[in-house]
Amino acid sequence: MRYVESPKNLAGSACGLAGLALTFTGVAGAYWPVVVAGLYGAGALIAPPERPAPPDFPDPSAQLEALRADFEALRGYLAEVELPPAASGRLTELTGLLAALLDPGWVAEVLAQDPEGVHTLARTVRQDVPEAVDTFVRTRWWSRLTPGQEPPERHLERQLDLLHEEAGRLASALRETEARRQETHTRYLEDRST
Template identity: 75%
Template sequence: MATSEHPSKLLTFLESRKNLTGSACGVVGLALTFTGVAGAYWPVVVAGLYGAGALIAPPERPAPPDFPDPAARLDALRGDFAELRDYLAEVDVPPVAAARLTRLDELLAALLDPGWAAELLAQDPEALHALARAVRQDVPEAVDTFARTRWWTRIAPGQEQPDRHLERQLDLVHDELTTVAGALRETEARRQETHTRYLEERNP
């Protein structure tokens, strides 16, 4: 293990900015030696110039993380939405909750459609986060919790029916995503108003 790390560290040092800059300055020192300027102290001159070059070299800057761009995150979210749809198709929920799920499905499908909404979402990290949370956490957790709680209610009746909790949770998710859609609409409206003002100022 150690023997494989040493060559890697040595190669990293040889390719570093400090070594390259110091080596360039050291070459200058050799040139001074060949021209007779350095004299008998040429080793000190070469070493000094190398050290000075290494000191003035800019520090190494690690490469930033290569996170996926918004378009890639949207594509991944669409795939997760399709998986969520497959899951919901297998779950038995009461008619009222099923209607709320259908309404929520239509809203999510519209927001994730690869059209104008996707362009706005790619520029709004908070809206994209809200959609991802709804698809990957809020909706599946609400439905799964309902299914498990309903099972316990059947074998231990007398408790509060889980249907109302599910309906309320789906309403809250829908309200949040409706707010997201409204914010995206306002963004487009402001863009339109800005263009109108531009045309008015250009044509007084």
């Protein structure tokens, strides 16, 4: 059934019908079956190949919905982990910024237009924060067995600072995008009034 509706069959059928028209006008003569089949074959060969449908990837808003669900799972994990006060404060700042970026509304709409920003946010939520916290918990246990090493809290605090800076750069880029949009609209209105 798929071939019946294909462009090759439709083009071949149209050419085959032209062959039948030639037969009825007397041009094809006794060789009309060869002419009709040949024209059908020629039409099927010159028809464009069937193009496969592109994959149906989720749109950015659906990606953000999945990311919001993953962020809630991350928050549940972080609530169960015991962290030192300085790292806990930095983590609270970071999760607050991530929550603001993922909050449904106009920020999410702007973020959805920036695939690199969505990727950065997804990497932070799904990989970087859980890895930093889990590595700290594991290293803290080992540091109790071998005192005198650099405390794992310093590494965790530095990692959280770096992640906060990255999320801050993303928020700044989104703000700049909106500022450029506003400036562009102002110029448009100025140009329109002249």
